[in-house]
Amino acid sequence: MAKLKIVKIGDDTLRKVSRPVDAITPRILTLLDDMIETMHDADGCGLAAPQVGVLRRIVVVEVEPGQTIELINPKIVAYAGEQQAEEGCLSIPGRWGITKRPKHVTVRATNRKGEVFEVSGSDLLARALCHEIDHLDGKMFIDCMIEELK
Numbered sequence: 001m002a003k004l005k006i007v008k009i010g011d012d013t014l015r016k017v018s019r020p021v022d023a024i025t026p027r028i029l030t031l032l033d034d035m036i037e038t039m040h041d042a043d044g045c046g047l048a049a050p051q052v053g054v055l056r057r058i059v060v061v062e063v064e065p066g067q068t069i070e071l072i073n074p075k076i077v078a079y080a081g082e083q084q085a086e087e088g089c090l091s092i093p094g095r096w097g098i099t100k101r102p103k104h105v106t107v108r109a110t111n112r113k114g115e116v117f118e119v120s121g122s123d124l125l126a127r128a129l130c131h132e133i134d135h136l137d138g139k140m141f142i143d144c145m146i147e148e149l150k
């Protein structure tokens, strides 16, 4: 495994739309492993492939220590409610803000074995899923921030 460099705001990569993964190759599996190591090293609760310079639809999320969720081609298939809470981003160091997000989401994705699965989350997990999936479409939390925290 290798720790990857995290792309920071200002880099065009973060504003591009990522391509779907059509085959789970050894390279994709290595990328997943490296993204997890990079997320752990940076003490983040999520990371999207564009944040390490790779424009593919891959996300890792870990809001409960040790419970890593790997999502390939993730898509939000249901959402409900609303929450307003604090958010930050490893690509936007030093900035924090309140965003408005769904309180509950269900995401459909493919795992590393190529199996389609669904994960549902509320509160922090729902925020993390929305935040990371947004990265795959070139969106960042500052786009939906309703108040910046100083």
Ligand code: NI
Pocket (backbone or CB within 6 Å): 088, 089, 090, 091, 131, 132, 135
């Ligand atoms: Ni982020």
